[in-house]
Amino acid sequence: xxxxxxxxxxxxxxxxxxxxxxxxxxxxxxxxxxxxxxxxxxxxxxxxxxxxxxxxxxxxxxxxxxxxxxxxxxxxxxxxxxxxxxxxxxxxxxxxxxxxxxxxxxxxxxx
Numbered sequence: 001x002x003x004x005x006x007x008x009x010x011x012x013x014x015x016x017x018x019x020x021x022x023x024x025x026x027x028x029x030x031x032x033x034x035x036x037x038x039x040x041x042x043x044x045x046x047x048x049x050x051x052x053x054x055x056x057x058x059x060x061x062x063x064x065x066x067x068x069x070x071x072x073x074x075x076x077x078x079x080x081x082x083x084x085x086x087x088x089x090x091x092x093x094x095x096x097x098x099x100x101x102x103x104x105x106x107x108x109x110x111x
């Protein structure tokens with residue numbers, strides 16, 4: 001999995017490419033931890049290039065959401081493909097996560 005992190009306005013955008021699995025979920029947690037240590041609390045997880053996700057990846061997402069809520073921050077997800085969207089629906093995380101079709105829509109939701 002490739003992971004990129006950038007700041008856009010006051011939001012940390014984490015882009016994921018490849019598969020988010022047990023083997024690489026730690027890297028995702030490290031990126032989130034680093035942003036929190038820098039005082040960041042709002043996140044967008046860009047799923048445009050995410051190929052697949054396992055239960056450890058889903059747990060990483062839910063842990064990030066819980067942490068954001070504890071810090072009075074927010075997390076949004078954007079650009080999932082049909083397979084990832086279906087996983088969110090099957091696990092009912094689509095009812096918990098705020099998911100947007102485009103990055104711009106997710107950014108606008110913070111205003």
